[in-house]
Each structure stands twice: as structure tokens, then as C-alpha cells.
Amino acid sequence: MxxxxxxxxxxxxxxxxxxxxxxxxxxxxxxxxxxxxxxxxLFSIAFASVxxxxxxxxxxxxxxxxxxxxxxxxxxxxxxxxxxxxYVGQGALVxxxxxxxxxxxxxxxxxxxxxxxxxxIIISALLTYTSTPTALxxxxxxxxxxxxxxxxxxxxxxxxxxxxxxxxxxxxxxxxTDKIMSSQKxxxxxxxxxxFKQKVKALLPVLIPLLSASIRRAYELxxxxxxxxxxxxxxxxxxxxxxxxxxxxxxxxxSVVFFAALIILNTFAV
Amino acid sequence: MSLLAAENLSFSYNSAAKIKKMAVKDISFSVESGExxxxxGHTGSGKSTLMQLLNGLLKPESGAVYFEGQNIWDNPxxxxxxxxxxxxVFQYPEYQxxxxxxxxxxxxxxxxxxxxxxxxxxxxxxxxxxxxxxYEFAEKSPFDLSGGEKRRVAIAGILAMHPKVLILDEPxxxxxxxxxxxxxxxxxxxxxxxGAAIIxxxxxxxxxxxxxxxxLVLSNGRAVMFDKTENVFSQYxxxxxxxxxxxxxAKIFEELHKLGYLKDKMAYTVDDAKKxxxxxxxxxxxxx
Ligand SMILES: Nc1ncnc2c1ncn2[C@@H]1O[C@H](COP(=O)(O)OP(=O)(O)OP(=O)(O)O)[C@@H](O)[C@H]1O
Ligand SMILES: [Mg+2]
Numbered sequence: 001m002x003x004x005x006x007x008x009x010x011x012x013x014x015x016x017x018x019x020x021x022x023x024x025x026x027x028x029x030x031x032x033x034x035x036x037x038x039x040x041x042l043f044s045i046a047f048a049s050v051x052x053x054x055x056x057x058x059x060x061x062x063x064x065x066x067x068x069x070x071x072x073x074x075x076x077x078x079x080x081x082x083x084x085x086x087y088v089g090q091g092a093l094v095x096x097x098x099x100x101x102x103x104x105x106x107x108x109x110x111x112x113x114x115x116x117x118x119x120x121i122i123i124s125a126l127l128t129y130t131s132t133p134t135a136l137x138x139x140x141x142x143x144x145x146x147x148x149x150x151x152x153x154x155x156x157x158x159x160x161x162x163x164x165x166x167x168x169x170x171x172x173x174x175x176x177t178d179k180i181m182s183s184q185k186x187x188x189x190x191x192x193x194x195x196f197k198q199k200v201k202a203l204l205p206v207l208i209p210l211l212s213a214s215i216r217r218a219y220e221l222x223x224x225x226x227x228x229x230x231x232x233x234x235x236x237x238x239x240x241x242x243x244x245x246x247x248x249x250x251x252x253x254x255s256v257v258f259f260a261a262l263i264i265l266n267t268f269a270v
Numbered sequence: 271m272s273l274l275a276a277e278n279l280s281f282s283y284n285s286a287a288k289i290k291k292m293a294v295k296d297i298s299f300s301v302e303s304g305e306x307x308x309x310x311g312h313t314g315s316g317k318s319t320l321m322q323l324l325n326g327l328l329k330p331e332s333g334a335v336y337f338e339g340q341n342i343w344d345n346p347x348x349x350x351x352x353x354x355x356x357x358x359v360f361q362y363p364e365y366q367x368x369x370x371x372x373x374x375x376x377x378x379x380x381x382x383x384x385x386x387x388x389x390x391x392x393x394x395x396x397x398x399x400x401x402x403x404x405y406e407f408a409e410k411s412p413f414d415l416s417g418g419e420k421r422r423v424a425i426a427g428i429l430a431m432h433p434k435v436l437i438l439d440e441p442x443x444x445x446x447x448x449x450x451x452x453x454x455x456x457x458x459x460x461x462x463x464x465g466a467a468i469i470x471x472x473x474x475x476x477x478x479x480x481x482x483x484x485x486l487v488l489s490n491g492r493a494v495m496f497d498k499t500e501n502v503f504s505q506y507x508x509x510x511x512x513x514x515x516x517x518x519x520a521k522i523f524e525e526l527h528k529l530g531y532l533k534d535k536m537a538y539t540v541d542d543a544k545k546x547x548x549x550x551x552x553x554x555x556x557x558x
Contacts, residue, residue, distance in 0.1 A: 183366040188382030208368035
């Protein structure tokens with residue numbers, strides 16, 4: 001069933017990470033990414049790995065979900081590792097085979113790069129696993145709100161509204177697609193066999209009704225919003241106000257301490 | 271051998287929810303040529319799911335559907351052969367229209383059946399005829415029609431397959447009284463002309479009372495009753511308990527019985543009621 005495709009990656013769990021303000025999570029994510037790029041020795045990145053692993057466990061999101069993410073980009077990790085291993089020519093020669101020379105520095109670099117990529121994946125996944133798509137769009141709108149002072153008054157609100165509506169209608173559209181596919185199959189449409197060209201042609205009986213349904217829905221939604229006096233972002237308030245709580249401040253403080261420790265390690269470790 | 275038979279059908283949607291809920295549980299019944307069977311049940315009772323199991327759009331978890339004695343899932347590759355024989359008109363079928371012209375849209379199924387051009391021509395014209403649309407409509411765009419006309423074109427698209435079993439999921443939903451009558455007459459005519467079996471899902475007790483010889487009552491995915499229409503309606507308690515009701519005229523007769531009138535008479539359709547009441551007045555039974 002098409003319906004089983006989950007959109008977004010939100011995993012429900014009762015953890016402190018889930019409860020953090022999504023704006024703080026987005027800002028911290030950016031900071032973590034920056035720091036992971038700044039550090040340049042294996043020692044610091046190992047320390048970061050331990051810390052991030054702890055945060056991951058704290059989030060109560062099943063570890064196998066992160067493993068799935070990493071598996072998806074495993075080819076890129078392996079490719080990067082091999083390239084680094086081959087091209088860095090420092091330290092003692094470890095492996096010599098035909099024209100291939102792998103040095104100590106190369107291995108060091110390969111491990112370092114792989115860890116760096118894996119950490120980036122894990123912390124980004126952590127954000128989407130612990131925040132609902134709606135929370136994320138709200139947070140983005142809130143974070144981008146300073147743009148209104150440089151003449152983009154409505155743009156931010158409109159963009160956020162578009163994102164929200166798109167997210168809202170994805171399940172509806174999936175359900176609709178399911179239904180249209182079933183009714184065309186009842187008329188003998190074969191949607192999953194034949195050559196590529198046949199398959200594309202077989203999609204028309206599904207795409208056209210879907211498109212017309214979406215346009216109809218868009219008009220209906222516009223009417224419904226207008227009849228409830230929607231007039232853009234001006235003067236609107238939110239039902240769920242985002243406010244910073246103690247947890248958020250703790251998260252910020254812990255992160256800052258971590259960043260400081262990371263920099264110290266990075267500077268003084270040999 | 272029945273034309274179409276369901277044996278111990280069960281099905282559940284695999285959803286994200288942890289507890290699996292059966293949408294259809296252990297349902298058995300059968301349909302013969304020329305019969306009209308009504309399927310009634312509260313919202314979410316599994317009517318639409320059962321209809322999709324019957325024509326092979328969903329595959330049963332356990333149990334089987336037999337068409338002319340053959341299990342339709344014996345050979346999954348041949349399933350579309352059965353879908354042509356067991357035509358299913360979905361709820362709000364007008365949203366499946368996609369072609370540039372009404373003609374092409376009705377021709378979609380016959381084309382999938384790989385019929386000759388001449389045969390397709392015949393079928394499209396006779397299907398248009400059956401749903402009471404004249405040939406002017408053939409070259410119109412389906413998107414330019416009224417809601418009721420679209421509905422009829424969509425039904426014609428299924429009739430053009432000449433199914434031996436015609437299943438309709440709430441074919442009158444959202445139509446005005448005249449539109450409802452038109453659709454119900456079309457269904458009756460199709461049965462008269464072809465001898466096909468009809469299975470019709472409806473929330474209108476009036477419609478099923480007027481149209482169906484037998485009723486299948488569903489509740490929470492189970493078949494609660496499968497019996498002659500008047501026998502089903504005589505089980506007032508069971509119907510109420512399962513979120514259903516009697517046709518309005520039957521309720522009037524119940525009240526009359528309580529007042530001591532027409533004790534041995536019952537009507538489920540307005541026409542029958544009219545006849546009984548007029549006869550009784552003429553015969554003096556209802557005089558004050
Ligand atoms: N695509 C689906 N995915 C998951 N669950 C579904 C799906 N379709 C229906 N269900 C569930 O299966 C059960 C039976 O639904 P079904 O559509 O067959 O009911 P129905 O009798 O046709 O209702 P209605 O009178 O509202 O049309 C319901 O509990 C419904 O929530
Ligand atoms: Mg239904």
C-alpha cells in the first residue's frame with residue numbers, strides 16, 4: 001500500500017531531545033556541523049563521536065534507524081575513505097602492493113573523514129527524528145522572521161505557509177493516488193508491467209485525475225481560508241507559542257561546554 | 271455453483287498502528303445471476319473493503335472468492351480477466367475520469383480488454399445509451415460535465431466491460447433525488463437486459479428496500495445478516511444495534527401497529543405503503 005510510506009522521519013518517543021524547542025535544535029545543529037568541520041584531528045573527532053553517541057541514546061530513537069541512514073550513504077563514505085587513504089602520503093608506508101602505496105597518514109585520514117561524515121549524518125537525522133515536520137516549518141518561519149526587516153515582509157510567512165500546506169496534503173494525496181490507481185485497475189489498467197514507455201503511458205490515467213483533484217483541492221482550500229478571513233501573516237498569532245524553557249538553556253550550556261572542550265582538545269592534542 | 275461466492279474472507283490493512291484491526295472478518299455469502307444484493311452497514315464497517323476483495327483489487331488474507339467456481343487468485347497473473355467480469359464502480363467514480371473525450375474514457379476498459387475497434391465502438395455507444403446520455407456527449411470533455419453526468423459517464427465506463435457481476439459502491443451518494451432515481455433505474459435496466467448479478471452498497475435504507483431482493487448486513491467487518499430484504503428489516507433490534515435503521519415508511523407502519531391499525535400489513539417502500547394505505551382507506555379499515 002502506498003499509504004504505508006511515511007513522510008518525514010519523525011519517531012515518537014518521550015525524550016528530552018524531543019521536547020527541546022525546534023528553533024534551538026536547528027541552531028545547535030548548525031553549530032555542531034560547523035564545529036565538526038573545524039576540528040582536524042582524530043582525537044577530537046573521537047571525543048565528538050562519544051558525545052554525539054550519548055545524545056543519540058538520550059533521544060530514545062532506535063539505533064537501527066541511524067544505522068539505516070548510514071547504510072544509505074555507505075558508498076560515499078567508502079569512496080571518500082579510499083580516496084583519502086590513497087592520496088595522503090605521510091608517515092610510514094603500511095601497505096605496498098603493485099602501484100598502490102598506503103601510508104599511516106592515509107589510514108588516519110580515511111578514518112577521520114569517515115567519522116566526520118557519519119557524525120554529520122547522525123546529527124542531521126537526530127533533528128528530523130525528534131521534531132515533527134510541522135514543528136520544523138514553524139521553527140524555520142520563526143528563525144527567518146528577521147528577514148522581514150529587509151523588505152521581505154510577506155515572503156517568509158508565505159514560504160512557511162506553503163511548506164505547511166504541502167506537508168498537510170501529502171497524506172491526502174497519497175490516499176487519493178491509492179484510490180485512483182484502484183479504480184483504474186478495476187478498468188483493467190496495468191500499472192506495474194510492460195516496458196518503460198508503456199509504464200509512463202499507463203501513468204496518465206492516474207496523473208490526470210490526480211492533477212485535477214489537486215487543483216480542485218487548492219481552490220477549495222483557498223475559498224475555505226478566505227471565508228475565514230485569512231489575510232496573510234500580518235497580525236497573526238500562533239496557537240502553540242514557542243517559548244524557551246529550562247531544558248533549552250541546559251541544552252545550550254551543555255553544547256557550549258562541549259564546543260569549548262572540543263576546541264581545547266583540538267588545539268592541544270598531538 | 272454460484273456465480274460469485276465469498277468463502278470466509280478476511281482482510282486487514284497493514285497500517286502503522288501497532289494493533290492490527292481486521293477490516294473484513296470471516297465473511298461468506300454468494301450471489302446468483304439476476305440477483306440484486308444490497309450491502310448495508312455503518313461507516314467503517316468494511317463495505318468498501320469487501321467490494322475490493324470481491325473483484326480482486328485486494329487480496330484476501332484468508333478465505334477465497336470464487337467466480338463461476340474458480341478461485342480468482344488461482345493465477346495472480348490472470349486477475350485482470352476477473353476484474354473485467356466483476357465490474358466495480360467506486361464511490362465517487364467521477365474522479366477517475368481522465369481522457370479528453372467521454373468516448374475515449376468509456377473506451378478505456380474495452381481497450382484494455384483488447385477488443386476489436388468495431389466491438390469497442392458498439393460497447394461505448396450502448397453504454398452511453400444505458401446511462402441515458404445521447405451521442406452528443408461522446409465528443410465532450412468529461413471535465414465539462416455536471417457532477418451527475420460525470421457519475422453516469424464513469425458508470426458507463428464499467429458497463430462497457432459487460433461485467434457478469436456489477437458492484438457499485440454508494441452509486442447515489444451526493445446526487446439529487448432525480449439523479450438517484452436515474453442511477454437506480456439504470457442499474458435495474460442493466461440487470462434486466464443482461465441478467466447480470468448486482469451488488470450495491472448503500473447508506474439509504476429506502477434505496478435498498480426498493481431495489482434489492484437480499485441484504486448483507488455488515489458490522490465491524492463481520493457479516494451480521496444475509497437474508498431476504500423483508501426478513502432483514504423485520505429484525506429491527508439487530509439493525510438498530512448495528513448502527514442502521516428501518517426505511518422511514520416502515521417506521522410509520524410500526525407506529526400504526528402500535529395504535530392498532532393495519533396490524534397484519536408492512537411496507538418498506540413508499541410505493542407499497544401508498545398502495546396498502548389507499549386500499550385500506552377504500553376498504554374502510556382506516557376510518558375514524
Ligand atoms: N486504505 C486503508 N488503509 C488503512 N485502513 C483502511 C483503509 N481503508 C479502510 N480502512 C479501514 O478499514 C475499515 C473498513 O473501511 P471501509 O472503507 O471498508 O468501510 P466502509 O464500510 O466502506 O465505510 P463507509 O460507509 O464510510 O464508506 C475502517 O476501519 C477503515 O478505517
Ligand atoms: Mg465505503
